Amino acid sequence: MISQEEKTLALLIYLVSFLTAIIGPLIIWLLKKDESAFIDYHGREYLNLFISYTIYMTVSGILVILLIGFVLLPIVGAAALIFTIIGAVKAYSGEYYRIPFLLRIL
DSSP, rough: OOOOHHHHHHHHHHHHHHHHHTHHHHHHHHHHHTTTTTHHHHHHHHHHHHHHHHHHHHHHHHHGGSSSSHHHHOOOOOOHHHHHHHHHHHHHTOOOOOOOTTOOOO
């Protein structure tokens, strides 16, 4: 059974990301990953999301030279925002949500 505290901390991983990008979620994950498999899972998902979408944004930025990037940049940005919000909602409802289109690095 997943406690309310675990759900709240998993939710905070996603919400704090809007203010601090990677520092806040990384701190929460590093402090609580050994105590809760649920927090560890969502921390890894968010960090994989951040790493993947940083790569996607960089490639899209380079592709601006070919004019394709002008289309890709808003799509990649919107996808990152939407998947972060979905991850936060799923974390708070106590679900293990696997974010699509991620490079599983961690």
